[in-house]
Amino acid sequence: MSPRRRDAEGTAAARAERRAELLATAAEVFATRGYAATTVREVADAAGILGGSLYYHFDSKESMADEILSTFLNEMWAAYDRVLAADLGARDTLTALVAESFGCIDRHRPAVVMYQNESRHLATGPRFAYLTESRRRFEEMWMTLLERGVREGAFRADLDIALVYRFIRDTVWVAATWYQPGGRLTAAQIAEQYLAMVLGGIQHE
Amino acid sequence: MSPRRRDAEGTAAARAERRAELLATAAEVFATRGYAATTVREVADAAGILGGSLYYHFDSKESMADEILSTFLNEMWAAYDRVLAADLGARDTLTALVAESFGCIDRHRPAVVMYQNESRHLATGPRFAYLTESRRRFEEMWMTLLERGVREGAFRADLDIALVYRFIRDTVWVAATWYQPGGRLTAAQIAEQYLAMVLGGIQHE
DNA sequence: GATTCTTTCTAACAACCGTTTGGTAGAGTA
DNA sequence: TACTCTACCAAACGGTTGTTAGAAAGAATC
Numbered sequence: 001m002s003p004r005r006r007d008a009e010g011t012a013a014a015r016a017e018r019r020a021e022l023l024a025t026a027a028e029v030f031a032t033r034g035y036a037a038t039t040v041r042e043v044a045d046a047a048g049i050l051g052g053s054l055y056y057h058f059d060s061k062e063s064m065a066d067e068i069l070s071t072f073l074n075e076m077w078a079a080y081d082r083v084l085a086a087d088l089g090a091r092d093t094l095t096a097l098v099a100e101s102f103g104c105i106d107r108h109r110p111a112v113v114m115y116q117n118e119s120r121h122l123a124t125g126p127r128f129a130y131l132t133e134s135r136r137r138f139e140e141m142w143m144t145l146l147e148r149g150v151r152e153g154a155f156r157a158d159l160d161i162a163l164v165y166r167f168i169r170d171t172v173w174v175a176a177t178w179y180q181p182g183g184r185l186t187a188a189q190i191a192e193q194y195l196a197m198v199l200g201g202i203q204h205e
Numbered sequence: 206m207s208p209r210r211r212d213a214e215g216t217a218a219a220r221a222e223r224r225a226e227l228l229a230t231a232a233e234v235f236a237t238r239g240y241a242a243t244t245v246r247e248v249a250d251a252a253g254i255l256g257g258s259l260y261y262h263f264d265s266k267e268s269m270a271d272e273i274l275s276t277f278l279n280e281m282w283a284a285y286d287r288v289l290a291a292d293l294g295a296r297d298t299l300t301a302l303v304a305e306s307f308g309c310i311d312r313h314r315p316a317v318v319m320y321q322n323e324s325r326h327l328a329t330g331p332r333f334a335y336l337t338e339s340r341r342r343f344e345e346m347w348m349t350l351l352e353r354g355v356r357e358g359a360f361r362a363d364l365d366i367a368l369v370y371r372f373i374r375d376t377v378w379v380a381a382t383w384y385q386p387g388g389r390l391t392a393a394q395i396a397e398q399y400l401a402m403v404l405g406g407i408q409h410e
Numbered sequence: 411g412a413t414t415c416t417t418t419c420t421a422a423c424a425a426c427c428g429t430t431t432g433g434t435a436g437a438g439t440a
Numbered sequence: 441t442a443c444t445c446t447a448c449c450a451a452a453c454g455g456t457t458g459t460t461a462g463a464a465a466g467a468a469t470c
Binding site: 193 | 239296323325362363364365369375379380398399401403405408
């Protein structure tokens, strides 16, 4: 490994770090003000630079959203795949998936908020086709799990599976809009309470 | 009542009807494409007129959003107030509130979607202060109900009330994003399934 | 049939948007 | 000290935005 090579790697690493820094800032602003309503000048402001300077690091505003969302989704699916590979029973799989989901919210809160609010509009463009594909795979995974759970006798058979799927999906992810890392409850505690609710209901027996 | 007066009332009614028509169109477009991302020309297109013509009926794009949201919230609170006035037990009150909520989604789906997606950003302006007030009152109502339910022994006491509140709030309203009037399930059927899940849980006993 | 009133169109406006271009300060290298 | 490269600034660009003013078409009224 030549010195020239090491330098190139050093600057590449520094560059990637700055990118990640700017993306974190952008995600925060996009999440709080909304992607369409946010100007690149506002993102730059929050990062302490001028609007045009962002274009040294990124091709476009859209490519920022792209990188934010795809990074989050890749990590999410890596976590999900680990759970699925463990090959647990339906109930334990659901528990683990929910726990991982709240973990994702903890680590990628602004990205999850963006996904919730903007994915439907963004997904129309070909660049964001992976959003639609992720959504499809997500639904397939959960529906298969819920059907298996009913077959195994772990879940109630008198509920509409498609409805249960939507309820679980929505409640889990919408938590990103109010969750505060470092708040009263940790992501793990919220996951625990959430599971107690979803599995057992809120009614006193 | 003079003829002149009757005419004035007639045109005022026709005018209000046209307003409502345009607002329904606007709400639909705002809901599907997002408020900030939607141009007034797109709204006008959907209504079959030109962009500038909208300003004969409305002061601004913002005032359209205002009228859409306040109309929905007024009707929602009227329904909620009827439920609260009936003075039922905690469990029946919750059931009735959830049913009314899905009824609101059925009648005001685009407005509910808008409220979900945009209220946070809009509420920063003084014109939309009622959004914040409605949110506060909504939380107060639900928290009071849940606390009463625990006291009465209707609801489990081992759950975090604030979390249960958010859980119920979010799942109910987020249904507006996928609910289709005239679809496989009616609003009442969804409410029924939803209540079965929230009250009893999805786990087989 | 002339007049008025209602609703829409035509045509623009200033402001703002995402983006580009060319320059520059400063650190690293020789 | 001279050169290079990185990260940013300064200033502008064409296009789009919400919005406005005046004209025009058509129905209602007299």
